[in-house]
Amino acid sequence: MPQIHIEYFAILREHVGKNAEELNTDATTAGALFDELDGRYNFPRMAGMKVAINAEFSDWDAALADGDSVVFIPPVAGG
Amino acid sequence: MPQIHIEYFAILREHVGKNAEELNTDATTAGALFDELDGRYNFPRMAGMKVAINAEFSDWDAALADGDSVVFIPPVAGG
Amino acid sequence: MSGFEFSQTAPSLETLRLRVTDRTAGAYVAFEGWVRDHNEGQQVLRLEYEAYEELGLREGERIIAEAAERYGVTRARCLHRLGELEIGDLAVWVGVSSAHRDEAFKACRYIIDEVKHRVPIWKKEHYVDGDSGWVNCERCAEKGSGSLLSGSGGSGFSRDSAAKNRG
Amino acid sequence: MSGFEFSQTAPSLETLRLRVTDRTAGAYVAFEGWVRDHNEGQQVLRLEYEAYEELGLREGERIIAEAAERYGVTRARCLHRLGELEIGDLAVWVGVSSAHRDEAFKACRYIIDEVKHRVPIWKKEHYVDGDSGWVNCERCAEKGSGSLLSGSGGSGFSRDSAAKNRG
Numbered sequence: 001m002p003q004i005h006i007e008y009f010a011i012l013r014e015h016v017g018k019n020a021e022e023l024n025t026d027a028t029t030a031g032a033l034f035d036e037l038d039g040r041y042n043f044p045r046m047a048g049m050k051v052a053i054n055a056e057f058s059d060w061d062a063a064l065a066d067g068d069s070v071v072f073i074p075p076v077a078g079g
Numbered sequence: 080m081p082q083i084h085i086e087y088f089a090i091l092r093e094h095v096g097k098n099a100e101e102l103n104t105d106a107t108t109a110g111a112l113f114d115e116l117d118g119r120y121n122f123p124r125m126a127g128m129k130v131a132i133n134a135e136f137s138d139w140d141a142a143l144a145d146g147d148s149v150v151f152i153p154p155v156a157g158g
Numbered sequence: 159m160s161g162f163e164f165s166q167t168a169p170s171l172e173t174l175r176l177r178v179t180d181r182t183a184g185a186y187v188a189f190e191g192w193v194r195d196h197n198e199g200q201q202v203l204r205l206e207y208e209a210y211e212e213l214g215l216r217e218g219e220r221i222i223a224e225a226a227e228r229y230g231v232t233r234a235r236c237l238h239r240l241g242e243l244e245i246g247d248l249a250v251w252v253g254v255s256s257a258h259r260d261e262a263f264k265a266c267r268y269i270i271d272e273v274k275h276r277v278p279i280w281k282k283e284h285y286v287d288g289d290s291g292w293v294n295c296e297r298c299a300e301k302g303s304g305s306l307l308s309g310s311g312g313s314g315f316s317r318d319s320a321a322k323n324r325g
Numbered sequence: 326m327s328g329f330e331f332s333q334t335a336p337s338l339e340t341l342r343l344r345v346t347d348r349t350a351g352a353y354v355a356f357e358g359w360v361r362d363h364n365e366g367q368q369v370l371r372l373e374y375e376a377y378e379e380l381g382l383r384e385g386e387r388i389i390a391e392a393a394e395r396y397g398v399t400r401a402r403c404l405h406r407l408g409e410l411e412i413g414d415l416a417v418w419v420g421v422s423s424a425h426r427d428e429a430f431k432a433c434r435y436i437i438d439e440v441k442h443r444v445p446i447w448k449k450e451h452y453v454d455g456d457s458g459w460v461n462c463e464r465c466a467e468k469g470s471g472s473l474l475s476g477s478g479g480s481g482f483s484r485d486s487a488a489k490n491r492g
Contacts, residue, residue, distance in 0.1 A: 009210050010280035011292040046295050052278075055212045071210055071278075075294035078207070078238055078279035079191040079250045079270060079426075088377050089447035090459040125462050131445075134379045150377055150445075154461035157374070157405060157446035158259075158358040158417045158437060172338070181412055184361035187354065187433075189426065194351035245348055259356065263434050266354075270426060 001026055002066035004033060011074050016041050030070060031060035048075045080105055081145035083112060090153050095120050109149060110139035127154045161234060162218025162277075164211055166241045174251055178233040183255035187262040189270045191250040193243045197293070201286035207240045207249065210278040214238075221272040229265040231256040236269055238279060328401060329385025329444075331378055333408045341418055345400040350422035354429040356437045358417040360410045364460070368453035374407045374416065377445040381405075388439040396432040398423040403436055405446060 001024040008016050027033035030051045037043070050073040051058055057073075064070070080103040087095050106112035109130045116122070129152040130137055136152075143149070178186065195202055222234050234254045243249060252269045256262040273279075281293040345353065362369055389401050401421045410416060419436045423429040440446075448460045 010208050011295040052213050055216065073278050074280065076278055077281040077293035078277050079274040089375050090462040131380050134383065152445050153447065155445055156448040156460035157444050158441040179413065181362045184359055186357040186359060190353040192351055192353060195348045246346065259437060267430050
């Protein structure tokens with residue numbers, strides 16, 4: 001199974017209780033990976049979540065490859 | 080004849096060669112006073128000149144009274 | 159030269175300003191976001207900023223480049239604080255210089271608007287009453303399961319809300 | 326408290342900024358006008374500002390008050406330099422603080438636009454080629470009799486142009 005590196009920030013980091021993890025997964029898209037992890041962690045509900053793959057914003061249906069780094073991005077609040 | 084105090088700034092001050100003067104005049108409006116002084120000094124040509132009486136912007140046909148202070152205001156260029 | 163940066167410490171405003179000065183520039187517009195003592199009806203005590211820095215720097219640089227291209231400004235920069243901030247502290251600074259003022263105002267506004275929407279920065283507010291919350295995330299959570307950090311599923315986003323952002 | 330002031334000397338930007346800080350303000354927008362090295366195709370060496378200060382202060386205060394009322398900002402101030410300035414010097418500064426950024430941007434823009442149009446300040450530019458001229462006055466004069474300081478009458482403004490401003 002492909003191995004994916006996942007980093008957590010802000011509300012997700014606090015909820016999951018860690019900054020990052022490695023996951024061997026059958027999920028073939030970012031959205032499927034999210035659903036898998038949501039099943040495990042029961043993420044807090046929020047609208048407007050985005051996702052980045054290898055430090056670039058990405059679509060939820062973008063394909064994942066072995067070694068990819070994925071970050072789920074809760075609604076931002078800079079400034 | 081009413082005595083009017085006139086102050087000159089910027090291009091008019093340089094043209095007239097003084098900061099201020101007292102003038103006894105029959106001019107009854109700011110516009111008439113300007114024309115009288117233009118006849119004497121031949122002011123440089125410019126559009127958009129304004130006038131202030133007693134440190135407030137005024138109409139050119141505003142009446143003058145003895146002791147008034149008048150300033151002709153060339154186009155401004157602050158900033 | 160980097161146009162966008164994060165800083166864990168309070169920057170020198172004079173140093174920031176000097177980075178956008180230029181002999182050909184006649185106008186300078188700066189925006190500063192300050193930590194204010196209230197937000198959405200709550201009394202704020204202090205706050206924390208956290209960023210996904212690698213993506214944040216890339217996105218910040220893109221925003222600066224977009225502003226420079228759209229408005230033809232001379233120089234433009236942005237700095238965003240990270241870490242713990244108190245009331246009155248500078249949270250974000252944008253500085254733009256240009257030949258004339260119209261483009262400096264527009265570019266400065268563009269940069270701060272885009273930074274707030276696009277750069278992955280999160281703000282956790284700590285309130286006078288002892289409560290705290292992640293701005294934007296909290297409001298969304300309230301509409302869902304009611305519990306900020308333990309959505310009970312069903313009414314929240316996961317599949318549905320995530321789907322909104324796909325494509 | 327005075328919101329508009331003239332200064333014969335270079336001000337401290339930090340002092341100016343501190344005058345508009347406020348715990349309730351989350352946004353700060355500043356505009357600075359700098360002496361740039363060119364204007365209308367001429368290489369500028371230095372310049373002088375002169376003001377009709379009594380009227381200028383009144384008009385400046387009115388502009389600040391208008392901006393505060395229109396946009397509901399927290400604090401707003403403006404300082405304009407007078408006297409001799411070199412390239413890069415600060416000519417005018419506007420600082421506005423408010424709860425949110427939209428009103429701070431709008432009020433800051435309003436103040437500088439109105440100051441430039443309404444406050445009786447004049448600028449004399451000294452050029453690299455040795456020439457000099459009063460900005461705006463010079464351009465108008467060129468359209469008239471052709472000589473900057475000795476309009477020969479007839480084609481210039483006096484009665485006609487003055488009439489435009491009546492009423």
